[in-house]
Amino acid sequence: MPRYKEVLLLGDLADIARPGEEIEVTGVYMHSQLGFSRDRSGFPVFGTVIEANSVLKKGGYSNTGLTDADIARMKQLAQDPQVQHRILIDYCSS
Numbered sequence: 001m002p003r004y005k006e007v008l009l010l011g012d013l014a015d016i017a018r019p020g021e022e023i024e025v026t027g028v029y030m031h032s033q034l035g036f037s038r039d040r041s042g043f044p045v046f047g048t049v050i051e052a053n054s055v056l057k058k059g060g061y062s063n064t065g066l067t068d069a070d071i072a073r074m075k076q077l078a079q080d081p082q083v084q085h086r087i088l089i090d091y092c093s094s
Helices: 068-078 083-093
Strands: 023-038 044-057
Touching: 068 083
Parallel strands: none
Antiparallel strands: 023 044
């Protein structure tokens, strides 16, 4: 396991963490071709990077802005088989 991994923080996540800080990242693990590099056999060389969707700093700071009530409501909705219908009704009524 690597000790570090390059993480892209785009949009509102930019500047949420500083180099060297320990964070928990939820995101997409992607590959990227490193220029036009090729190994000795002629195959392209790829690197990997994580494009972050959310960042949680070690120590509990979160960039989500969700309250405990928001999280409880989401868990409740997750159990409802008609969740799509309920979300649509809630969205249209507000």
